[in-house]
Amino acid sequence: MEAKSFQIKKNIHLTEKLHLLELEGSFLQSPVPGQFIHIKIDPFFLRRPFSIAGYNDNTLKILYRVVGRATEVLSEKEAGDSLNVIGPLGNGFPVNNNYKSIFLVGGGTGIAPLLFLTDTLIRKNLNISFFYGARTSECIAFHLLPYGVDYIFSTNDGSYGYKGLIGEVMQQHIKKNGKPDIIYGGGPYQMLKQLAKISAKHKTPAFVSLENRMACGTGICYGCVTKIKDKTGWEYKRVCKDGPVFNTEEVIWENNP
Amino acid sequence: MEAKSFQIKKNIHLTEKLHLLELEGSFLQSPVPGQFIHIKIDPFFLRRPFSIAGYNDNTLKILYRVVGRATEVLSEKEAGDSLNVIGPLGNGFPVNNNYKSIFLVGGGTGIAPLLFLTDTLIRKNLNISFFYGARTSECIAFHLLPYGVDYIFSTNDGSYGYKGLIGEVMQQHIKKNGKPDIIYGGGPYQMLKQLAKISAKHKTPAFVSLENRMACGTGICYGCVTKIKDKTGWEYKRVCKDGPVFNTEEVIWENNP
Amino acid sequence: MGKQSLKIALNKLNLKTPIIVASGIFSYGEIDIGYLDYKKLGAVVTKTITINPKEGNPQPRLWETPSGMINCIGLQNPGIKEFIRKKLYSANIPNVKTIVSISGESVDEVKKLTEMLVKKDVKVIELNLSCPNVNRQNLMVSQNPEDTYRFVKAVKEICRSKTLIAKVSPNVTDITETALAAEDGGADILSLINTLKAIAIDTEKRGVIEGGLSGPAIKPVGLKAVYDTYQKVDIPLIGIGGITTGQDALEYILAGASAIGIGSALFSNPYIADQICETLTVFLERNNLKNLSDATGLLNEKNKTGAKKSRKKH
């Protein structure tokens, strides 16, 4: 990992509260899908973590939602402004060349790491289904979706695709068309929790990207821990360093993350 | 006084660290020369006080120098940005219609209130001499100086006008051409202190605009006090409410303000 | 907005809103700062008054710190006599209660101050216990529970029919001990917190500025003081420390405050009173609460378990 200043190439409002940030430059070590960066947004004391949504042509892409004060300030930045970034951080999604059929399941900004993952998988000529859940049609970032994979949508209000939770949609899809070799997920905790259940039921490995409040982002503060199974029961592991990608089987899913 | 948001019309770099800020809008109560405004510059907790350097055509002018963190941030603001302002604050220079010959003596950003004063006096067809002291020629804000008064310059390095302190230049001027009816001053503490001595020596009334660190700017916190003579000796008076303009005779001049 | 009311009763003290301007922030209430909406205020506490006039500290008296400020005004005030003569009656903002803050270095001093105010029929007194105690080098009265008890008791005996607020310092090992001492002494209400002892170093002018830290920086400390004290005492609390937004005020109330004091944020946020009223009203509406008192301590452990920790009396 390294710390460096990136210049903003683009910072645009996509849909509803969703924004796309493009940073100019590169890391010494190329990031892999599932990794994230830690951005300093003045005047806030702590950095803010964001998944890498794409990386190529000397450009780093971030997909973010305005949820609070720092993301609000971030949305006001303009092309040409600089941001200090630490990255790439964490472990990416494990990718295995034996997988032929792949499900990507994402909701909200949780699709960000999956977009990057799609970018890298798409070249491999695999069978990829991207399940995309959103609150309503207006929240869907259509123009970011790479060409060449199958998309299945669901919205809470039925305004686009199926009506209902994307996990259920995926489950029905499995019932009809069979299960994939692997599932990759990103999104709200409750969605990932449901995904974990489905993957267990179908005995299909699933890897998801977790989120948590972070201070260091580099594994040195133990602030971002989550319960992960070990030999004797469980222990607190760091989302930033031991994750953010975890096998759903290892995670102790709770009501409050 | 009132609190309101002003839009920036202009925020330009004049000379060296000197900047001109123009705010669009007006106060219910028109400001008079010597009064100041209190500006909120995020993310700093306390507001920052600045003398009003001009006010007309729905425009409020501020002349400021980048000396620290807030003025640095201020200098990065652009036309269209908004600033929350409290004003107009404090008491202006006392102006008397019997005065015919007037000296204005300023240094650094201390010329700001004098520029506004000049604006209002110039219409009255008086005999005005403006003594302007600066560190070096590059610090002089030539293009802000109103037409129609006499300017006498001095610089520390002699790069423009007399070489030396502007107080001394004024004293020599008095020796040669006689004393004025009144002196108005603004600038560094040591300069004003010297001015006080000269005015006492020549028994000419002098009013100066003092500066100090401020919290409220409105007289409620007692943070900005300075020693002012009273019947029994002295008491701490508030620069923001009882000033910022004081009769030099009343002020207890100390080494450290 | 609906039927929600921001009226609040702190023991016998009835306020039309829970917003109190803290001591030292608003002079004696005699200055019209124009931009503050007085209708939104419940009360104003005067700058602390002492027996004798105090000239206060030399400059610098102010220093900005990260998200806060240090002040060392040094209780500049004209003394109680001059205050009564010139400031007491000009301090009346229509429909806003005036609370007179007093402080003394000995029990005798605070008794005398109280007597004089009671004679003038002042109805609410705040005893600022952050004054150094003349008998204990460098220690403030409220840094010692026994002293706190003695000072409060002495004052309360003289103003039985009046409301007495005790204002305590956070510069202690356990603020709930001071709070209990003040309650036992007879305080009707507690104000907490006063400023944190702090310094700034001026490397340019090579000076040290020693004073009290206030502002958003201390909010987490003030919230904890209110949270802990709410669990121990029965009298209502005025929460103070770093309140700058409506959200801050709400947090104090949910932690256990019945009313809140706005301090140094008044210097920079002219809309603070409006914002607090707005946030509190919206909160009551959303949660179907009728009265502000229903929100007090809502997130405090005490209201979850119902249990109160055991305590010894003074």
Added chain:
Amino acid sequence: MGKQSLKIALNKLNLKTPIIVASGIFSYGEIDIGYLDYKKLGAVVTKTITINPKEGNPQPRLWETPSGMINCIGLQNPGIKEFIRKKLYSANIPNVKTIVSISGESVDEVKKLTEMLVKKDVKVIELNLSCPNVNRQNLMVSQNPEDTYRFVKAVKEICRSKTLIAKVSPNVTDITETALAAEDGGADILSLINTLKAIAIDTEKRGVIEGGLSGPAIKPVGLKAVYDTYQKVDIPLIGIGGITTGQDALEYILAGASAIGIGSALFSNPYIADQICETLTVFLERNNLKNLSDATGLLNEKNKTGAKKSRKKH
């Protein structure tokens, strides 16, 4: 840059720069965070180790506050045995000293911890006295001078030939009392301050986050602790609390610190070590000082009057 040296000796502890990474900030020094310039560091203190493994607190463990943060990690650590087996030797950054931080709820515990570390020839131990004392409900060891003295003395007896740093809490009425107790107990160096007790209220999820406040917000409190303590004790001080820039570090040194600890700012400012070295070097140059020790306490009253206040021994 010139002949100025940032080398500093704190009693027997020689450091190539005065920059110490504070406890809990940098894990056990086993992780290469890449962006930190290790050449600029004097020492790294490990996360505090306890006798038994600790799982730590549940989420949330972090909360941002105005110019600061609250943490409640709850001393998650693998326990001393596992630490010695797996972390102690991986904690060696070339030319950077490792200081092992320990904490226990009883004298017995800290003695055992020290014995084990002395056996492994650990040369510098930091005794974190902000651990709750098992015999006193809710009170941390360093909230009581007697306990502080007992704990420090017991540890020092076992590690006479080693360097013992005592780290004290600012959550007290008078930190100089704790400092004196630690000095009397035999501490070679003092670290101050640890975090301020604080809470945050999460109005959205309706929760209370209780923990320690750190960051720029507490700098004025830490500076005062160092300033006051420097006047009372003879042992060197490591100043900690809100140091985010070179200017902050300089202020601590001028107030009385011999070295400084960087804490939570390390999470956000990757250039902090470089900036501190730069600022200190420039200061020494401008003021024609050869050694950093000449700057320690330069703006402290003690160095102006030369007088030290009288004190009683434990």
